[in-house]
Amino acid sequence: MEINQEYTSYNPGDVVYVFYRNPHIQNVANIQEAAVVKNPENPNELAIFLYETYYPLTNEMAIYSSEADALNAFEQYFGYE
Numbered sequence: 001m002e003i004n005q006e007y008t009s010y011n012p013g014d015v016v017y018v019f020y021r022n023p024h025i026q027n028v029a030n031i032q033e034a035a036v037v038k039n040p041e042n043p044n045e046l047a048i049f050l051y052e053t054y055y056p057l058t059n060e061m062a063i064y065s066s067e068a069d070a071l072n073a074f075e076q077y078f079g080y081e
Contacts, residue, residue, distance in 0.1 A: 010036045010046060016063045017070035018048060019077075029078060031070045 010016065013036065020032040032050060039047035039056060046057040055061075064070035 010057065010063075012036055012038050012046065014065075016048070016065060017067050018050065018064070019062050019070075019074065020050065029074075031067065031074055033067075 016034055016036055017031050018034050020030050022028040022030070034048045034050040036057065037047055037049045037054070039045040040054060047054040048057055048061070048063070049055075057063075062073065064073065
């Protein structure tokens with residue numbers, strides 16, 4: 001399991017799993033399925049599409065190719081599922 005995978009290995013249309021913090025309750029985090037898409041602001045870059053919002057895909061994001069990897073990392077970081 002890699003924590004911060006090289007983001008260039010993703011392609012538009014890939015489904016990934018990310019940690020998402022509730023913006024209203026900062027101590028609540030969940031694993032959320034998201035889509036890799038072309039960044040609408042820069043078509044030469046990729047973005048994560050999550051909750052109707054585009055987030056530039058960077059190597060600073062914790063992105064997981066499988067839900068199982070995301071669950072393992074979530075348990076490691078937060079101690080609960």
